[in-house]
Amino acid sequence: MASTASRPAIGLVGLGHMGSAMATxxxxxxxxxxxxxxxxxxxxxxxxxxxxxxxDPRAVTKEAEVxxxxxxxxxxxxxxxxxxxxxxxxxxxxxxxxxxxxRASRELAARVADTGARLLDAPVSGxxxxxxxxxxxxxxxxxxxxxxRVEPVLSVLGHPTYVGSNGQGLALKLGINISLAVQVLAxxxxxxxxxxxxxxxxxxxxxxxxxxxxSPMLRAREQLLLDLPDEAWFxxxxxxxxxxxxxxxxxxxxxxxxxxxxxxxMLTVARALGYERRDIAAVFEVLNRLLVR
Numbered sequence: 001m002a003s004t005a006s007r008p009a010i011g012l013v014g015l016g017h018m019g020s021a022m023a024t025x026x027x028x029x030x031x032x033x034x035x036x037x038x039x040x041x042x043x044x045x046x047x048x049x050x051x052x053x054x055x056d057p058r059a060v061t062k063e064a065e066v067x068x069x070x071x072x073x074x075x076x077x078x079x080x081x082x083x084x085x086x087x088x089x090x091x092x093x094x095x096x097x098x099x100x101x102x103r104a105s106r107e108l109a110a111r112v113a114d115t116g117a118r119l120l121d122a123p124v125s126g127x128x129x130x131x132x133x134x135x136x137x138x139x140x141x142x143x144x145x146x147x148x149r150v151e152p153v154l155s156v157l158g159h160p161t162y163v164g165s166n167g168q169g170l171a172l173k174l175g176i177n178i179s180l181a182v183q184v185l186a187x188x189x190x191x192x193x194x195x196x197x198x199x200x201x202x203x204x205x206x207x208x209x210x211x212x213x214x215s216p217m218l219r220a221r222e223q224l225l226l227d228l229p230d231e232a233w234f235x236x237x238x239x240x241x242x243x244x245x246x247x248x249x250x251x252x253x254x255x256x257x258x259x260x261x262x263x264x265x266m267l268t269v270a271r272a273l274g275y276e277r278r279d280i281a282a283v284f285e286v287l288n289r290l291l292v293r
Contacts, residue, residue, distance in 0.1 A: 011064025058083035090116030102167035141169030
């Protein structure tokens with residue numbers, strides 16, 4: 001296991017859009033980075049920059065002191081978990097940056113603790129541009145001593161905050177993503193109302209982003225609402241996955257989530273119309289296609 005006193009060796013499992021942006025941040029900061037993903041082809045640009053490819057999560061974990069995972073859902077996390085756990089010991093910390101269910105993360109943390117290592121749930125808020133710029137918001141749940149060890153590593157990616165025990169970082173992330181989905185839907189509704197009233201869409205959106213509702217999320221997606229890109233920052237399928245997790249958590253905690261329910265219904269419509277892999281800004285197009293009877 002290679003490392004320096006100030007920069008532990010990083011293992012990164014999951015090199016999709018977000019994982020690749022994170023790996024680039026670590027490479028540029030001088031970290032030794034080992035990585036793996038479902039296909040090596042996507043990682044070739046990172047390998048050219050110095051990423052050390054390994055064929056599976058177990059081999060990555062063997063090399064690293066800090067293991068990071070960026071995985072789409074509970075099922076995918078379960079697939080990589082056994083290989084990672086097989087190489088963990090009390091010298092290592094596994095930090096999961098994925099948005100998965102708090103329940104699944106707590107169960108996994110208990111398995112990891114049996115190895116002497118610790119698992120932190122550290123979901124991130126932000127998309128590829130924020131990952132590339134190192135401005136992600138990172139909320140961390142788990143052992144506070146383990147968090148202290150990885151805080152400098154997470155600070156390369158953005159602004160980490162310790163929020164409590166295992167699963168609590170994820171609970172907070174799901175709360176944030178409720179607002180993300182609802183805000184995008186509400187802005188799309190208002191924008192369409194203005195446009196159908198004869199206001200130029202670009203003018204309407206410029207005023208909206210400059211108004212009190214102009215959140216950083218809305219300002220960042222302004223161009224996407226004007227011209228939907230083929231490549232999603234955060235696609236509708238993943239957004240709905242997070243809403244479903246939030247709704248499940250809400251039921252377990254007897255917390256009413258009425259706006260999340262409405263947003264979930266609209267995303268179901270969006271998927272039925274073929275927008276599952278398009279950015280969440282596509283809800284504007286979805287609304288535009290619906291006829292009010």
